[in-house]
Amino acid sequence: MHVLVVNAGSSSLKLRLLDPADEVVAALDLGQWSGPDETEEIERFAAGLDRVDAVGHRIVHGGAELTGPTVVAGDVRDRIAALTELAPLHQPRGVAGIDAVAEVLPDVPAVACFDTAFHRELPAAATTYALPREWVRRWGLRRFGFHGLSHAHAARRAGELLDRADARVVSCHLGAGASLAAVRAGRSVDTMMGFTPLEGLVMATRSGSVDPGLLLWLLRHAGLGVEQLGDALEPESGLAGLTGGSGDLREVYRGVEAGERDAVAAFDVYVHRLRREIAGMAAAMDGLDALVFTGGIGEHQPPVRAAAAAGLGFLGVALDEDANGAATGDGGDVEVTAPGAAVRTFVVLAREDSEIARQVRAALRGDGAA
Numbered sequence: 100m101h102v103l104v105v106n107a108g109s110s111s112l113k114l115r116l117l118d119p120a121d122e123v124v125a126a127l128d129l130g131q132w133s134g135p136d137e138t139e140e141i142e143r144f145a146a147g148l149d150r151v152d153a154v155g156h157r158i159v160h161g162g163a164e165l166t167g168p169t170v171v172a173g174d175v176r177d178r179i180a181a182l183t184e185l186a187p188l189h190q191p192r193g194v195a196g197i198d199a200v201a202e203v204l205p206d207v208p209a210v211a212c213f214d215t216a217f218h219r220e221l222p223a224a225a226t227t228y229a230l231p232r233e234w235v236r237r238w239g240l241r242r243f244g245f246h247g248l249s250h251a252h253a254a255r256r257a258g259e260l261l262d263r264a265d266a267r268v269v270s271c272h273l274g275a276g277a278s279l280a281a282v283r284a285g286r287s288v289d290t291m292m293g294f295t296p297l298e299g300l301v302m303a304t305r306s307g308s309v310d311p312g313l314l315l316w317l318l319r320h321a322g323l324g325v326e327q328l329g330d331a332l333e334p335e336s337g338l339a340g341l342t343g344g345s346g347d348l349r350e351v352y353r354g355v356e357a358g359e360r361d362a363v364a365a366f367d368v369y370v371h372r373l374r375r376e377i378a379g380m381a382a383a384m385d386g387l388d389a390l391v392f393t394g395g396i397g398e399h400q401p402p403v404r405a406a407a408a409a410g411l412g413f414l415g416v417a418l419d420e421d422a423n424g425a426a427t428g429d430g431g432d433v434e435v436t437a438p439g440a441a442v443r444t445f446v447v448l449a450r451e452d453s454e455i456a457r458q459v460r461a462a463l464r465g466d467g468a469a
């Protein structure tokens with residue numbers, strides 16, 4: 100089965116045609132993509148493909164009900180669109196991808212694959228916010244977790260590379276958005292993102308977790324409205340907020356090398372949070388066997404991996420300096436563990452596309468979730 104994969108992220112759109120062996124036989128990447136207003140290129144790409152047997156869409160939020168790969172039929176598209184408030188940066192882009200491809204390939208079955216689905220069996224202790232019970236019941240407030248397609252692939256690859264199905268893996272997806280997952284025996288047992296993709300690590304343009312009291316203070320005392328606050332936390336915070344410039348870690352690191360004070364501070368804040376939370380994920384599953392880095396930053400930025408690992412020796416993490424320095428995303432999935440370290444560390448190329456194709460095939464074969 101040839102599967103066209105549509106991966107709409109917050110900062111990019113990635114289209115891939117995968118053959119039955121998961122080889123990428125056609126690709127289009129749009130670095131900057133606004134979503135609904137800009138679908139001609141997707142349509143042209145999809146229309147120009149010789150053979151598409153099925154389409155798989157990455158959809159960031161599935162809410163409480165869409166918990167596995169789902170054929171886009173009936174009201175499914177509208178149910179996905181109805182979750183826009185919970186992922187305003189992402190959900191409209193996912194829906195735009197569904198609409199654009201349906202326009203040019205109306206007879207090809209499409210399957211929605213959700214970032215949230217991998218985390219659907221998180222233990223209650225990990226999903227529950229300590230909020231009034233009445234609110235939780237009325238609005239279904241809970242932590243969902245995201246980047247599940249990437250975490251599922253990264254953790255599976257770590258299991259294969261370790262040759263252990265029961266491994267405890269901390270998966271670090273570090274892209275424009277970023278999150279960690281604690282994965283034990285292939286199942287997500289904790290993760291950093293919550294009700295929305297705003298909780299957790301410092302990201303390119305997102306704040307990650309901040310004190311809720313600080314947000315209340317801003318609303319009450321700084322004259323900010325809810326809309327302004329939302330706009331500031333999402334596209335104007337994170338690395339971009341810290342440097343007052345680009346949220347691209349490549350640029351930040353150039354500033355670090357040039358000794359620019361804001362860039363050094365931003366890098367330190369990013370790494371401090373990352374390191375602390377890796378240890379937290381390990382604690383959520385009584386230790387770890389493998390640490391995996393994936394996503395644009397995880398794959399291509401040796402200094403981030405080195406700086407995060409530098410504080411984790413107490414857990415048994417240690418990187419081989421040369422192997423880590425050489426792992427810049429071109430050499431496939433590689434190990435970067437220092438000789439003798441108790442925890443194995445891998446760099447795994449993010450393959451949300453192959454995870455989606457796998458789920459599409461499973462859903463269309465009728466054997467449920469992949």
Ligand SMILES: Nc1ncnc2c1ncn2[C@@H]1O[C@H](COP(=O)(O)OP(=O)(O)O)[C@@H](O)[C@H]1O
Pocket residue numbers: 108109110111273274275276303346347348349394395396399400428
């Ligand atoms: N070739 C590269 N070299 C260094 N850093 C990279 C490279 N590609 C991507 N990155 C980093 O990864 C970030 C984007 O991650 P990516 O996973 O591609 O984005 P998205 O979350 O939109 O899928 C960029 O901000 C950049 O810092």
Ligand SMILES: CC(=O)OP(=O)(O)O
Pocket residue numbers: 107108109110159189214245246274275276277296
């Ligand atoms: C969920 C999320 O943050 O996705 P992305 O990294 O693509 O923005």
Ligand SMILES: [Mg+2]
Pocket residue numbers: 108274275276
């Ligand atoms: Mg991404």
